[in-house]
Amino acid sequence: MLKFKEKNIQISMVIITLVMTILRFLLNEKGRITPDSIRFMRSAHVFPEIDNTITPLGYIFSIKLFTFLGIDEFWSSKLVGIFSFLGIIFLAKKFNFFLREAVITCSLFAFVSIFAATYTETLTLFSVFVLFLVSNSVINEKWNQIQAFIYLSLSLILIFNIRYSALFIVGGTGLFGLISVKKNYGKIFIFSAITAGLYIILYKFLFIDEFNKNYVSEFLEIGLKLTSVLITEFFQGLATSFNPFVHIANPGGGIINLAIYGIGAVNILAIIFLFIKNRLSEIEKYMILIGVSGIICSYFIQYFYSTDALDYRLLCAFNFPIWLVYFKKLFSILDLKIYIIGVLSLITGFVFTWLSKGNYLENREKISKFLQKEKLDNVPLKFYVNDLDDLEKVNICELISTVNSDIDFTFKAEDSLKKSTLTAHKVLQKIKIDKNKYQ
Known part of the structure; x- marks a missing residue:
């Protein structure tokens, strides 16, 4: 009876999340587009001509694929976001891998905003989930070592071809392999990370340098921001990223920001407490390591690489696994009551979207x-x-x-x-x- 009830809850939440994702860009005056989105759509429009190397081709290619259905780059990008969301749910269901956690995580307002926007992060989230699914099979030794090595290496390379910050995930994978070197799968993680690292080096010399020799010199710059500014932005970004209801603070400041940052900060403390108190499985350790190391690397890269201030968008690929494990621990304590968080987040998102609507x-x-x-x-x-x-x-x-x-x-x-x-x-x-x- 409980399983049937939960199944209905999950189906309802997936449908509502899908509707919210669509409303999120339709009830916005420009369809959830940013200056980066302009580059993505233009690159997809002129592909296979390469007009820049600021972003890998994975997301751009995915937009281009959908244009063959006869729709333009804008609507193609929205289909990529929608299918990325549905793809995560489908894989979670098919392989019984963090299904309930994926349903509720994707329903959080921040992730609804990601899937609704023309961002590389939409496809990144899907590819990251694929990585964890593959990693779980490697850890549980469902394949022989050669198969495991090939699948894990390809998963890492896939993410890098969507977003350059996958470099952090490759590094975290290698670190996990070193920590687990005495276990059967430890060397697989190490060699897969090394293989992905070699691919990244070749990618730099054979692709980036071929089309944009000045890329590194243009984007690497020491001392872009003061440490005091970076630390402030870092904690604000973390607090909003881990706020399950509101992921954007008021740029003008005010008392409402105290509540937004406060909820996020309390939630971070709850995450730390649960992770320390509860025993973690091997795949959960890997997911948390990828999340934490990715967040830390995202902070330090700002000292010499030009990026926007860290926020829910730039951190989503790394807080995504942390949310999944966090909800798994919460489900073990409160069971179906945890779905209330997703429901409240969807309600908050709808109210915010409606009040701030513009007719796209x-x-x-x-x-x-x-x-x-x-x-x-x-x-x-x-x-x-x-x-x-x-x-x-x-x-x-x-x-x-x-x-x-x-x-x-x-x-x-x-x-x-x-x-x-x-x-x-x-x-x-x-x-x-x-x-x-x-x-």
């Missing part, structure tokens, strides 16, 4: 008509801005990219004189955009 479909229609009238809907475009921090203008370019993905920023004022170069003024004098007042 309406805005898309306006932009489409504007581009068609100006005969700019099927030609390469530029969008002039002085600074990418000027969100009012950048948001317009983001919205345009959802209709014509072959667009890029330009910072040259003289370019604004060209017909194929748009500006905020050129657009707003012709149309009015339904804006998200909480942007």
Whole structure:
């Protein structure tokens, strides 16, 4: 009876999470797009031409695949997010691997936001779950050593081809192998990490250097931020990432942030307590090691590699396994009551999304008509801005990219004189955009 009840709960939560994911980008004035999203969609549009190496090709290729169904890059990216979510649930169900934990973790508002956005993290989460599934089979010796080595190596390489921060996961895998070297699977983890590491080296020389010789010199820079700033951002990022209800703090500050950070901080303490008090299985140890080492490396890489401030998005691949193990421990204590957390998170997410809504479909229609009238809907475009921090203008370019993905920023004022170069003024004098007042 309890199993039947839980099955219904899980089905309901998966359906509601799917609906929430769709609403999350439809009830947003620009469809959950960022400047990075513009690059992803443009790269997918021109593929197999390589226009940059800032991001691996995995996510870009996945968007391109869906365009063969006859849809554009924007809708393709949304299908990648939706299928990444459903893929995690499908694998969890098929292999009986962290199913209840995957259902509730994916229902958290932060992860709904990830799956709804045009981010590499959507596919990264799916590939990370595949890695843990493969690792579990390796630890339980379901394959012979050669098979285990091949599958684990390919899983690590897959993640790197989606996101460069997989380098941390490769390192964590090697570390886990060293810790477990006396066990049968220890050497498999070590050699798989070494193989993935060799692949990364070859990737750097044969791909990155081939198309962008200045990539490393452009992105490596010592002393980008003061330690005091990085530590503050780090703890704020952790607190919001581990808040099961709200993953975004008010940039303007205020007392509400104390509650947001406070819930996250208390939750982190609860996680630490449960992990210390309860015995961990080998796969749980591996997952936690990947999560913790990834978070630590994400912090230190900021000292010489230009990244945005750490937040729920940049940390999601590493807090994802921690959430899974955390919920497994909570289920062992409170059983079905834990689903309440997912329900409350979905409710919070819906309220937040509704209050801050902007009509993407309406805005898309306006932009489409504007581009068609100006005969700019099927030609390469530029969008002039002085600074990418000027969100009012950048948001317009983001919205345009959802209709014509072959667009890029330009910072040259003289370019604004060209017909194929748009500006905020050129657009707003012709149309009015339904804006998200909480942007």
